[in-house]
Amino acid sequence: MEEILVVKNLKKYFVKKGLTGADKEITRIADGISFSIKNAETFVLAGESGSGKTTIARMILRALEPDSGTIIFDGQEITNQEDHLKKIRLGCQMVHQDPYASINPRMTVLDIVKEPLEIHRIGNKEERNRLASHALSQVKLEPVDDIISKYPHMLSGGQRQRVAIARAIVTNPKLVIADEPVSMLDVSVRIGILELIKELQEIHGISFLYITHDLSTASYIGHMIAILYRGKIVETGPINEVLSSPRHPYTQALLDSISNPDPDNLHRDHKIRINESSGINEYQGCRFRARCPYAIEKCKQEPELEKISEKRQVACFVKIN
Ligand SMILES: Nc1ncnc2c1ncn2[C@@H]1O[C@H](COP(=O)(O)OP(=O)(O)O)[C@@H](O)[C@H]1O
Ligand SMILES: [Mg+2]
Numbered sequence: 001m002e003e004i005l006v007v008k009n010l011k012k013y014f015v016k017k018g019l020t021g022a023d024k025e026i027t028r029i030a031d032g033i034s035f036s037i038k039n040a041e042t043f044v045l046a047g048e049s050g051s052g053k054t055t056i057a058r059m060i061l062r063a064l065e066p067d068s069g070t071i072i073f074d075g076q077e078i079t080n081q082e083d084h085l086k087k088i089r090l091g092c093q094m095v096h097q098d099p100y101a102s103i104n105p106r107m108t109v110l111d112i113v114k115e116p117l118e119i120h121r122i123g124n125k126e127e128r129n130r131l132a133s134h135a136l137s138q139v140k141l142e143p144v145d146d147i148i149s150k151y152p153h154m155l156s157g158g159q160r161q162r163v164a165i166a167r168a169i170v171t172n173p174k175l176v177i178a179d180e181p182v183s184m185l186d187v188s189v190r191i192g193i194l195e196l197i198k199e200l201q202e203i204h205g206i207s208f209l210y211i212t213h214d215l216s217t218a219s220y221i222g223h224m225i226a227i228l229y230r231g232k233i234v235e236t237g238p239i240n241e242v243l244s245s246p247r248h249p250y251t252q253a254l255l256d257s258i259s260n261p262d263p264d265n266l267h268r269d270h271k272i273r274i275n276e277s278s279g280i281n282e283y284q285g286c287r288f289r290a291r292c293p294y295a296i297e298k299c300k301q302e303p304e305l306e307k308i309s310e311k312r313q314v315a316c317f318v319k320i321n
Helices: 053-060 082-091 109-119 125-138 157-169 187-204 215-221 239-244 249-259 264-275 279-283
Strands: 003-016 025-038 042-046 068-073 092-095 175-179 207-212 224-229 232-238
Touching: 003 053, 003 207, 025 042, 025 053, 025 068, 025 207, 025 224, 025 232, 042 053, 042 215, 053 068, 053 175, 053 207, 068 082, 082 092, 092 157, 109 125, 109 157, 125 157, 157 175, 157 187, 187 207, 187 215, 207 215, 215 239, 215 249, 224 239, 224 249, 232 239, 232 249, 239 249
Parallel strands: 042 207, 042 224, 092 175, 175 207
Antiparallel strands: 003 025, 003 068, 224 232
């Protein structure tokens, strides 16, 4: 099996009722998302805050029901297949942005890391202890005997995220979804976590879905990338190619925001557009056209992803160079 995860045409719309009840506002959080992740590959899903990244992750884990679309995990369709839910819940684990959100502050490190084994009824008590200790040594939390009895507040941010990673790998998953795993950490400890993810992949062949708004950490760790803009993938391909020669103006804008980091640059504009959202019409045509310096008349139609080379696709009529 070459692909661990295949997502096809995933859709999720959220409907907010207006004050009168009638003027509904529809937000297309995921609007026909398709991508696939190969074994032992890191696939980056990148986009601004609010673009729908976490919602997509929750649908893959089936923590949230998609409106439509197909998810195939390790060769089995898991959408609408209750029996296959267990398979993804065991075979795919998640590391969250905020380690405090995924680990219980009143539990010891040992109990935190053991918990997924208990949930899935793997091993007896001794085996669980052994597997948890092994996972802690794999994430380099040593000496393990000192770490296991500690509580989360006794650890640094980087150590807490290592505990969350140990918890994610303890069941020996094939895919780990890492949702902005370093964005809340000090810059000085980020690289260590990224190195660890790379190493776990090399040793165990784990595939990663690495979710981020930060293209510089993405390029350090990723093989393939998909750029998400307001619920749609606008560009995808090998990460080196996409980031060195972006063809979508939005990819270019994200790259510019790294070299010229004015944090308000992209977000201010984005927020204004979200607030002024007036129902379904804003989704006619290219979603980026109001912000796009290259927009032409044709952009009032909706561009679909189009193959531009063996592995690259872009959804843009202009396709900058
Ligand atoms: N359960 C929900 N109901 C309504 N809106 C939601 C819900 N979950 C998320 N959203 C909205 O969906 C958008 C995308 O959210 P999210 O997937 O968290 O984006 P990201 O992870 O890229 O920051 C946000 O505008 C958020 O407010
Ligand atoms: Mg998110």
